[in-house]
Amino acid sequence: MSDTAAIVTPLTTLVGVRHPIVQTGMGWVAGPRLVSAAANAGALGILASATMTVPQLRAAVREVKARTEAPFGVNLRADASDAADRVGVVVEEGVRVASFALAPSRELIARLKDAGVIVVPSVGARRHAEKVAAWGVDAVVVQGGEGGGHTGSVATTVLLPQVVDAVDIPVIAAGGFRDGRGLVAALAYGAAGVAMGTRFLLTSDSTVPDAVKARYLAAGVADITVTTKVDGLPHRMLRSELVDSLERSGRVTALLRAVRHASAFRRESGMSWAAMVRDGLAMKHGKDLTWSQVLLAANTPMLLKAAMVDGRTDLGVMASGQIAGLIDDLPSCAELVDRIMAEAQTTLKWLSALS
Template sequence: MSGPGSIPTALTALTGVRHPIVQTGMGWVAGPRLVSAAANAGALGILASATMSVERLRAAVREVRSCTDAPFGVNLRADAADAGDRVRIIIDEGVRVASFALAPSKELIARLKDAGVVVIPSVGARRHAEKVAAWGADAVMVQGGEGGGHTGNVATTVLLPQVVHAVGIPVIAAGGFHDGRGLVAALAYGAAGIGMGTRFLLTSDSTVPAAVKAKYLAATVKDVTVTTKVDGLPHRMLRTELVDALERSGRAASLLRALRHASAFRKESGASWSGLIRDGLAMRHGKELTWSQILMAANTPMLLKASMIDGRTDLGVMASGQVAGLIDDLPSCAELVDRIMAEAQATLKTLSGAG
């Protein structure tokens, strides 16, 4: 296949992809079309399953498989009540990689690895990376505070070298990456590749409505904010009139909204109320979350769906990394990956004095 050559790393060797780039699993965004396009471009495409029913997940995996022969992965919540059913699909369908937004249990990791699946949890702290590495994870994705969605407050440039130093498995850097220079910087820190969400969202292969993409493209770095008003946890997204309204809303209004969205998500995902309660208990375990915060977590899927599927930016929210302020075009996944790799190689050449 023509295009720039690859840069072999521990990530490409582990997963079998051509380039050390991961398209992260974004709910309502990372569906079969985007994942297969990313995979065909030589990146590791990750299918987001948390917003899918179990039946839809199996169909989505088969749809991706019908569009590409390249390796790809599935992202899932380790604390979901039906996590075991989703793991079974990953194994049955021969998916190459399982990624997790929350640390999977030691038993879940072992089950996947016994079936030959590569396990890559996402973490936001060194201690979490150390834990999953000790449990047998094959690699870990570490997201700094610049990243979109649920985020921490430690910048990638501080968190990444800390994790690389702490674990002996490949580390994928996420949070603030969008070009070849960033890939080279991550490799210099000791990472085996980069993960990108917002940059892949803003491609022509993304199914996000055009009007929503236009909002992202128009955003400056200052238009990306962190709020706890959506689900009670720090969440990085574009600042909009809705986000401003949520910031001003009182506790009673937040709880009523959370109940409404919990009901809507239950119908959308096929989950039962008892399943949502079990998921809430799992989320609360080991964390200082109130029941109000757990209930508010039901806001996230439906508020994201309103924007990412329905195009209603007035009713939904738009998770975003700070890097949105640096992006001004909508290339295809193939064009994006080729551009990143060409720029990375040119940067390496310049650094070596050969340029």
């Protein structure tokens, strides 16, 4: 355990972690090894479940519990057809936190809270934060446009104070964070902590193949782009030959590729076509998508898997926050969290000396 001085915030008090830092639930990346390493470092590790079957999720939760006694969470898809089953695993296994990429229903929130699980959805707009706060969630993660993966257009520095002023629950800032200075800046805006994806992906505890990590480390800020060609929604990722190809591809080519990827993901996940159609209906309604966009969404899991699991930077996409352009090393989670907290303390002392 680190002897770095703690910074107590509403997040650390709510969840019971030592430090106000969250490792986000990245598909194919945030598995038991990374999550337990983040948790043992004093951060809140979040297990990504969307690419797992329900039995795989239970096994992964149990593996994390075998590796750490610290609190951790599970990220869930609120619009998944088997969301209730996944919530059941979270409740039965005694997971501390349930996070959501989309707003969970009132019923799921109530079921989790009745079981003592802390509910923390991610939001990209003030109105979404206000809605879920009214439904009784315990905290929210607010991701600005700098964040990796599916993202919005409003910068963290604009979105974060909006949400902090609008709700009376802890707000966790995401999008553009990597160090102690960023943590102090988020706290100054009124956040209760920071959530980081790309920074934890680029650690020695991450299972992402070395060749893929090397592509991230070599990237500059200008090498990170936003495209809608993967799944019809704005998606921030590293620019690559594949992304350039997707940008040039026509509509018919994109839809045919999506059909192939939908079939591959069905085999990978063990889902039936009926279940995938139900998920597509839920996604279409929840995000107001066209059927073409729903079909394109089948691209995402398999293109991410090609890079994050198989190491094929030529065949996969590499979701990335803009902050990747400033990252140049691969510390362990323990080294990273200790460094962030030491930098935060140094920054706070510097600010104190100004007064």
